[in-house]
Amino acid sequence: MKEKIAFLVKQALESALAAGDLQPVDPSPSIILQTPKIAEHGDFTTNIAMTMAASQKRSPQEVARIIMDHLEDSDHMLSKMEVAGPGFINFFITRRKWYEVLRTVHDEDKAYGTSEVGRGKTVQIEFVSANPTGPLHVGHGRCAAVGEILAAILKATGYEVEKEYYVNDSGRQIRTLGESVFVRYQQLLGKTLDLPADGYQGSYIKDLARILLDQEREGLLDMPEEEAITFCAKFAAKKILAGIREDLNAFHVSFDRWFCEQSLYNSGTVQKVIQDLKDRDIIYEDEGALWFRTRDFGDEKDRVVVRANGVETYFASDIAYHKDKFERKFDRVIDIWGADHHGYVRRVSASIQALGYDGDRFQVLLVQLVNLVRDGKPVTMSTRAGEFVTLKEVIEEVGRDAARFLFLLRHYDSPLDFDLGLAKKESNENPVYYVQYVHARISNILKKAEERGYKDICWDEDFPELINLPEEIQLIKLMAQYPEVVVQSALLMEPHRIPFYLKELAGAFHAYYHDRNKHKVVSDDVRLSGARLYLVAAIRIIVRNGLALMGVSAPEMM
RNA sequence: GCGCCCAUAGCUCAGUGGAUAGAGCGCCGGACUACGAAUCCGUAGGUCGGGUGUUCGAAUCACCCUGGGCGCACCA
Incomplete structure (x- = not known):
C-alpha cells in the first residue's frame, strides 16, 4: 500500500517537472512515506514538499499544492489528500482499498511478508x-x-x-x-x-x-x-x-x-596469505615476530600475526578465513560476535581491505x-x-x-x-505466550466454526459491508504493515522489530476479541460470521509467519 | 589514559530528522452464564542524563561534559 502511494507521488513529481511547474533538482529527491502516529494525519504522509522547498525557492505549501495537482489517483485509492502543518502531504486511503490487504494475506498465505528486495544477492552469516x-x-x-x-x-x-x-x-x-x-x-x-x-x-x-x-x-x-x-x-x-x-x-x-x-x-592457506602480505610489505618482521600493519587501516596499533616462537595467532587464521569467505563470492559477509570481541573488529576489517576487498561488503554485528x-x-x-x-x-x-x-x-x-x-511464567507478564495465545485462540475459533458448518472461508464481495468497525479497519491496517516490518528488519539488520510487531498485532487482536458482545466472530449471522472468520484467519496467518521467522512454534492449543 | 557501545515513565524497553514521545511490567480500580481470563478495560506516571551547535523541524545528526557497560596481549 505504501509503495503504491509512493509511486503515485513519484509520478506526480515527474509530471510536475515535465509541465515545468517544478524545477529539476539534482539529485532527484527520494520519496519517503511515513505512517503518522495520529489518525487525523491520514494513513500515510510525506515530507517531500518540505525537503524540496528550499531548492524550488517556494514555500513548502506551494510545492505540496503543485505535487497534489499533478497526482493522478487512477485506481481511486484515496478518499482525501491534504496539505497540513508545515507542509506535509497527508493521504487518506479509501476504506474499500484496505480490504485488498485482507485478500492479499489469504492469497499469499505462507508467502505473505516475503519480498524480493534482496533478490540475486548472496549473504554469508557466520x-x-x-x-x-x-x-x-x-x-x-x-x-x-x-x-x-x-x-x-x-x-x-x-x-x-x-x-x-x-x-x-x-x-x-x-x-x-x-x-x-x-x-x-x-x-x-x-x-x-x-x-x-x-x-x-x-x-x-x-x-x-x-x-x-x-x-x-x-x-x-x-x-x-x-x-x-x-x-x-x-x-x-x-x-x-x-x-x-x-x-x-x-x-x-x-x-x-x-x-x-x-x-x-x-591446505597451506594461512602460510600463503602471510607470504603474500609479506611480499606486499603489509606484514613485516619486528623483534622476531610478524606484524600486520593494521594501523594503516585505522587500528590503534599493529597486530601480531606470527609470534616470535613461530606460532601463529588466531588473527593469522582469521585473515585466511575471511579471504576464503570473500573468494566464495558472497555479496555480503556478516559476522555475529559477542560484544566483548569488539576490539577485534577493526583488525579483521583491516585485513579484508588489505586483501583488496570492499570493506562495505563486510559487517560485524556485536551482540x-x-x-x-x-x-x-x-x-x-x-x-x-x-x-x-x-x-x-x-x-x-x-x-x-x-x-x-x-x-x-x-x-x-x-x-x-x-x-x-x-x-x-504463564501470565501476561510473559510476552511469549501473549503472542502464541493469539494463534491458539484463533485456531480454536476456526475449529469451533468448522464444527458449526463453516467449511471454506473465502473472500466475498459482501465483506466490505460487513467488516466495517473502526477496530476492524485498524486491524487490517496493522496487517498491511507486516511486509514492511520484515523488509525494515532485513535492511537495518534489526530482528527485534519482528517480535515487537507481533506484540502489537497480538494486543490489537486480544482487545478486539475480548469485546465479544460487539465482535463475536461466530454468531447466528452467517454472512457476518464468514467475514469475521476471514479477518481472524488472516491474523493467524501473520502471527504464524512471524513466529516462524523467529523459530518459535505457533501452537493450536496451549 | 585510549577506543567501541549505551543513557527515554518507578522498572524493563520501543521509537524511519517530522506534527501531541509510546508499550509492557509494577501501583490503584474494574471485567468470565460467552469463540479459551496465558485475556481485557480504566487511572496515574516524562527536563528523552546535562550543555552547545546543525536545520524550517532534534529523543534521533555533530561536538563537549557527566554517569554506566565492554574492550585495550606475541589471548580470542
Whole structure:
C-alpha cells in the first residue's frame, strides 16, 4: 500500500517537472512515506514538499499544492489528500482499498511478508563460532537466536543465505584444553599436580577425563607428554563440539557449513596469505615476530600475526578465513560476535581491505551480553571457576520458544537481562505466550466454526459491508504493515522489530476479541460470521509467519 | 589514559530528522452464564542524563561534559 502511494507521488513529481511547474533538482529527491502516529494525519504522509522547498525557492505549501495537482489517483485509492502543518502531504486511503490487504494475506498465505528486495544477492552469516573448549552459555544462545532469525529474515526478503559456524580447532586454547584434561586424567590416577594457570576449571573437564580414563585406561601415561596432551586435546575438542552441535540442534539452530580452522593450515592457506602480505610489505618482521600493519587501516596499533616462537595467532587464521569467505563470492559477509570481541573488529576489517576487498561488503554485528536473572535477582556466575549456567540448562528450564522470544525481544545492541522466572511464567507478564495465545485462540475459533458448518472461508464481495468497525479497519491496517516490518528488519539488520510487531498485532487482536458482545466472530449471522472468520484467519496467518521467522512454534492449543 | 557501545515513565524497553514521545511490567480500580481470563478495560506516571551547535523541524545528526557497560596481549 505504501509503495503504491509512493509511486503515485513519484509520478506526480515527474509530471510536475515535465509541465515545468517544478524545477529539476539534482539529485532527484527520494520519496519517503511515513505512517503518522495520529489518525487525523491520514494513513500515510510525506515530507517531500518540505525537503524540496528550499531548492524550488517556494514555500513548502506551494510545492505540496503543485505535487497534489499533478497526482493522478487512477485506481481511486484515496478518499482525501491534504496539505497540513508545515507542509506535509497527508493521504487518506479509501476504506474499500484496505480490504485488498485482507485478500492479499489469504492469497499469499505462507508467502505473505516475503519480498524480493534482496533478490540475486548472496549473504554469508557466520555466528556462534564458540571455541570447542567448553559448553555453550546463554550469551552464545543469544547470538544463535539473532543469527538464526537474521538468516530467516534475509531469506524472506529474497537473499540467498548461507549460515556458517567457524570452529577454532587449533591453536593455543585447544592446547590448553588438552593440558587441562590431561591433568585431570592424571589426578584420577592418583597423581598430585595442578591445572596450568590458564587452564579450564569447569567440572566438565573432569567429566571428560573420566570418560577418557574409561576408554583408554592408563594408556596415556605411556605416551610422551606432548603426544598425550595432543591426544587429550583432540579427544576433548571433539566431544565438546559434539555437545555444542547437540545443544544447537535442541535450540533448532542449524548451519549450512562447519568450517574448521585446522583446514586452513592443512591446505597451506594461512602460510600463503602471510607470504603474500609479506611480499606486499603489509606484514613485516619486528623483534622476531610478524606484524600486520593494521594501523594503516585505522587500528590503534599493529597486530601480531606470527609470534616470535613461530606460532601463529588466531588473527593469522582469521585473515585466511575471511579471504576464503570473500573468494566464495558472497555479496555480503556478516559476522555475529559477542560484544566483548569488539576490539577485534577493526583488525579483521583491516585485513579484508588489505586483501583488496570492499570493506562495505563486510559487517560485524556485536551482540551485547546477557545477564541471567531469576525473579529480578542476578544469578551469580563465576566464569573463572568455570561455574556458569549453560544454554542447555536454560532451554531445559524455560523451553525453546520462551528462550528464543526473549533473546530476540531486545535490540542486539543493548544488554539483556534474561529472567528465568519470567520466562516460565504463564501470565501476561510473559510476552511469549501473549503472542502464541493469539494463534491458539484463533485456531480454536476456526475449529469451533468448522464444527458449526463453516467449511471454506473465502473472500466475498459482501465483506466490505460487513467488516466495517473502526477496530476492524485498524486491524487490517496493522496487517498491511507486516511486509514492511520484515523488509525494515532485513535492511537495518534489526530482528527485534519482528517480535515487537507481533506484540502489537497480538494486543490489537486480544482487545478486539475480548469485546465479544460487539465482535463475536461466530454468531447466528452467517454472512457476518464468514467475514469475521476471514479477518481472524488472516491474523493467524501473520502471527504464524512471524513466529516462524523467529523459530518459535505457533501452537493450536496451549 | 585510549577506543567501541549505551543513557527515554518507578522498572524493563520501543521509537524511519517530522506534527501531541509510546508499550509492557509494577501501583490503584474494574471485567468470565460467552469463540479459551496465558485475556481485557480504566487511572496515574516524562527536563528523552546535562550543555552547545546543525536545520524550517532534534529523543534521533555533530561536538563537549557527566554517569554506566565492554574492550585495550606475541589471548580470542
